[in-house]
Amino acid sequence: MWEAIRQNRRRSRVLIVLMGLILVALGVTIGMMVDMQSGGVIGGAAAVGVWMIMWLVATAGGDSILLSSVGAAEIQKEDAPQLWNVVEEMTIASGMGKMPRVFIIDDDSPNAFAVGRSPDSAAVAVTSGLLKRLNRDELQGVVAHEIGHIRNLDVRFMTLAGVMVGSIVLISDVFLRSLWFSGGGRRRSSSRDGGGQAQLIIAVLAIALAILGPILAQLLYFACSRKREYLADASGARFTRYPEGLASALEKISKSHARLASTSDSRANRVVAPMYIVNPLEGRSAVGLSATHPPIETRVKILRGMGGQAGLAAYEAAYRQVTGEGRQCIDARTIEGDEGMAVRPPSVKPDTKQGAVERAREAGDLVDRMAQYLLIPCACGVRIKVPPKFKRNSLKCPRCGRDHDVPAAVAAMTAAAAIGAAARPPIPATVPKARKAEPPMRYRRKREGWESFRCQCGQTVQLSPSFSADATRCPKCNARIEIDHGG
Numbered sequence: 295m296w297e298a299i300r301q302n303r304r305r306s307r308v309l310i311v312l313m314g315l316i317l318v319a320l321g322v323t324i325g326m327m328v329d330m331q332s333g334g335v336i337g338g339a340a341a342v343g344v345w346m347i348m349w350l351v352a353t354a355g356g357d358s359i360l361l362s363s364v365g366a367a368e369i370q371k372e373d374a375p376q377l378w379n380v381v382e383e384m385t386i387a388s389g390m391g392k393m394p395r396v397f398i399i400d401d402d403s404p405n406a407f408a409v410g411r412s413p414d415s416a417a418v419a420v421t422s423g424l425l426k427r428l429n430r431d432e433l434q435g436v437v438a439h440e441i442g443h444i445r446n447l448d449v450r451f452m453t454l455a456g457v458m459v460g461s462i463v464l465i466s467d468v469f470l471r472s473l474w475f476s477g478g479g480r481r482r483s484s485s486r487d488g489g490g491q492a493q494l495i496i497a498v499l500a501i502a503l504a505i506l507g508p509i510l511a512q513l514l515y516f517a518c519s520r521k522r523e524y525l526a527d528a529s530g531a532r533f534t535r536y537p538e539g540l541a542s543a544l545e546k547i548s549k550s551h552a553r554l555a556s557t558s559d560s561r562a563n564r565v566v567a568p569m570y571i572v573n574p575l576e577g578r579s580a581v582g583l584s585a586t587h588p589p590i591e592t593r594v595k596i597l598r599g600m601g602g603q604a605g606l607a608a609y610e611a612a613y614r615q616v617t618g619e620g621r622q623c624i625d626a627r628t629i630e631g632d633e634g635m636a637v638r639p640p641s642v643k644p645d646t647k648q649g650a651v652e653r654a655r656e657a658g659d660l661v662d663r664m665a666q667y668l669l670i671p672c673a674c675g676v677r678i679k680v681p682p683k684f685k686r687n688s689l690k691c692p693r694c695g696r697d698h699d700v701p702a703a704v705a706a707m708t709a710a711a712a713i714g715a716a717a718r719p720p721i722p723a724t725v726p727k728a729r730k731a732e733p734p735m736r737y738r739r740k741r742e743g744w745e746s747f748r749c750q751c752g753q754t755v756q757l758s759p760s761f762s763a764d765a766t767r768c769p770k771c772n773a774r775i776e777i778d779h780g781g
Contacts, residue, residue, distance in 0.1 A: 310451075313458040316507045317341050320462060323500035324469050330493065345461040349454070356457075357409045357417060360566055366397035366419045367664045372758035374398070374660055377425065380434050381418055384441045387533040394418045394444060400661045404428065404547045407569040408440040408449055416444045425657040427546050429649070430642045435530055435540030436547075439571055442529025448522045452569060459511045466504040473501070516568075520588050524623050527593055528609040535604040535638045541597035547572045548590040592616060606632040659744065666754040668746045670698050682754055701747035703755070703775050706736035734765075738778040749773060 318338045325337020351359075371378040378396060385393040390413045397419035404424040410416025418440050420433075428436065443449055531537040551572055567575040568586040599612035606624050613623040659677075662669060668680035674694040688699050737747050737755075745757045753770035757777070765776045 310454060310458065313455065313462070313511050314345075316503070316511055317345060317458065317462050317465070320465055320469075320500075320503045320507050323496060323503055324465070326496045327493065327500050330496070341461070341465055344465060345458060348457045348461050348464075353411060357411070357415070360409050360569075361397055361417065361419060364399050364401070364419070364566055366399045368395055368397050368417075369660075369664070372760050373663070374425070374656075376430060377420065377433065377437075380430070380437050381441075384434065384438045384533050387438070388441050388445045388529070390441070390445055392416075394441070396420075398422060398425075398660060398664060400664065402426075403574055404550050405570045405572060405574055406436050406440055407566065407571065408443045409569070410444055410449050412447075412450065413444050416449065418444075422657045422661045423550065424547075425660070426654040427550060427650075428543055429645050429653075431534075431536055431539035431640055432543035432546065434534050435536070435543045436571055438530035438533040439526045439540060441533060442526040443522065445529060446522070446525060448526065449569075452522075459508070462511045463508045466508050469500070469504050516586050520586070521623075523587050523593070524596075524613065527597060528606055528624060531597060531600065531604050531609060532606060532632075532635070535635055536640065537597040537600050537604055537609075537637065538640070541594045544572070544590050544594050544597075600637075602637050603634055604637045605634040607634060663744065663746065663756055668700065668748065668754055669744065670701070671741070672696055672698065682752075701737070701740070701745075703735040703737040703747060703749055705733050705750070706776060734774050734776055736776045736778060739780055749775065 318341055321337040321339070321341025322334040323337070325333035325335070325340070327333070329336070369378070374396075381396050382393055392414050394408070394410065394413075394416040395418070397417055399419055399421045401421040402423040404421055404427050406418065406420040406424055408416060408418050418437060420436070424433070424436065527540060530540050534540070551574060567573050572590065573586050595616045596609065596612045599616055600608040601612075607629045610622065610624045610629055659669065662679055666682040668682075668684075670678040670680060670689075672678060672691040672694065673696065674691060676691055676693045678689065678691060678698065680689065680700060684700070686700065687702070688697055690697055735750060739745060739757065743759050746754055747757075749755055749768040749771065751768060751771040751773070753768050755766065755768055755775065757766070761777070762779070763777065765774055767774055
């Protein structure tokens with residue numbers, strides 16, 4: 295596998311160099327339009343400077359920016375145990391030393407992507423729609439695909455290439471807009487003075503590069519992205535030893551994407567969309583040079599054409615048979631060093647309607663907890679969702695009309711503290727009063743499983759099923775809250 299990663303690096307360097315040449319050529323020609331003598335050097339240096347600034351921003355906080363742009367929220371093991379365990383399993387199977395951080399996106403469209411400058415600072419983000427629709431084997435296939443991107447260092451390159459493309463697009467856009475507003479009067483007057491013919495040629499060349507440069511850079515970016523998707527699929531099949539899980543997941547994601555395309559309010563944007571396992575902004579008809587991902591049908595056929603083997607050699611054989619291409623997807627040295635492995639049996643039973651309903655409920659509860667909703671179960675079976683800004687202390691069940699108190703922590707003072715407070719003499723009026731320490735708060739657990747209540751400051755506090763400590767702290771005001779487990 296290391297040979298495949300090295301080949302990826304070599305290919306990445308070539309593509310980055312080609313993009314860099316487009317960027318510098320664009321800056322040089324624009325600079326020469328302004329000054330034929332030294333404008334080219336200044337323009338090229340300015341173009342490189344723009345790229346360096348954008349690269350520094352991307353490396354300093356690019357991961358956080360991308361995750362924030364889609365509303366991703368980081369979770370811990372108690373929030374989604376199955377997802378956490380799957381990420382942990384695939385991290386071990388891939389041989390990575392550190393488990394990526396796990397994020398949830400409140401988006402009904404099933405999808406996932408990975409970010410990170412290195413395997414030690416990576417993150418995997420999945421949508422709530424993915425948790426609703428996929429069983430454990432399918433979820434494992436998707437997570438393994440994203441772990442494959444991290445393991446193969448794809449995420450680092452895609453970040454670098456994305457910044458390079460963005461720099462080219464930014465410079466081209468600024469240049470073309472400046473031409474539009476200036477009207478080109480200066481160039482026409484200079485052409486009458488002599489020497490204008492050379493400047494006219496430079497101007498035409500600059501305009502052509504400004505139009506064609508972003509297109510060429512994006513085509514290079516898309517070509518590399520498609521190749522890496524195939525390799526990530528091969529890695530996912532190898533890590534899970536169950537290619538059918540990823541194949542089935544891709545089919546479900548594709549069908550849901552087609553069904554929700556016109557109605558879903560997806561959080562995906564043009565920057566993050568190419569990083570998803572299935573591009574949510576790309577139509578099913580987007581194929582060829584303009585597509586960021588290979589066709590889903592081709593990817594599924596390759597995975598199901600691997601037969602009873604889950605290794606890289608089986609994937610390469612299936613790739614050649616399905617695509618009919620003479621080019622290799624995985625280099626020969628990587629295949630030689632890969633030990634063949636048999637496909638394992640499925641780890642879950644065939645999906646049932648009840649299982650799908652339970653998954654959807656758990657995913658919905660997770661999203662509600664991330665949004666700081668209070669969940670109040672009623673005896674009639676309804677679970678009442680109370681928004682964070684709800685001010686009243688009680689409410690009625692919308693189905694049966696039962697009254698429910700909104701769970702909240704209350705001020706707690708021990709008997710000894712109360713006696714001591716009564717025995718102390720009053721403080722003289724001439725002496726400044728010291729600031730009194732706030733009394734601790736207390737909350738009594740009412741049931742097993744997830745439970746939520748309000749701190750006196752109004753912040754929602756969540757208790758997981760495995761919470762067993764005697765106290766917790768409010769995430770907003772940091773007040774200590776004693777927990778009575780009722781045992």
